[in-house]
Amino acid sequence: MLNRNDITSLYQDGPAVKLRRKAHPKNLKGDMDIVSEYELGITLLHEFIHARDDRKGRQDTEDDCVRVEQEARQTFDRRPHLLDIIRDLYNIDSLKIHKNMATAARRAD
Numbered sequence: 708m709l710n711r712n713d714i715t716s717l718y719q720d721g722p723a724v725k726l727r728r729k730a731h732p733k734n735l736k737g738d739m740d741i742v743s744e745y746e747l748g749i750t751l752l753h754e755f756i757h758a759r760d761d762r763k764g765r766q767d768t769e770d771d772c773v774r775v776e777q778e779a780r781q782t783f784d785r786r787p788h789l790l791d792i793i794r795d796l797y798n799i800d801s802l803k804i805h806k807n808m809a810t811a812a813r814r815a816d
Contacts, residue, residue, distance in 0.1 A: 709752060709782045713759045714792050722758060724751070724797040745783075748790045752779040755793065 756775045757767075782789060793799065 708778060708785065709756050709759065709789060710786070711789065711792060714755065714789060714796070717755060717758050717762065718796045720762065724754075724793075724799060748783055748787075749776075749779050751790065751793055751799070752782050756782075 753775055756778050760767075760771075760775075
């Protein structure tokens, strides 16, 4: 299960977190598909688990998406405070604030 050390190690490695404002070119889940704070939290944890696994040299398989999703949900249930750490480190606003910013950016285009 994802832990505080994983989060801080990944942060020290320097990857950025970017919430997409446009649909993903490969039809992966994007912020337009996330309708709740819960889904945003699960998505963030899911991606951090992938990043942790990549850092450890683990190769993705077809079954990994199911495993990663299950681990993200377990982490959310048992260690919800990790989301606060991620939000603080990466300056991630609430979903409502992010959606308002995305809407304003689309209108400006």
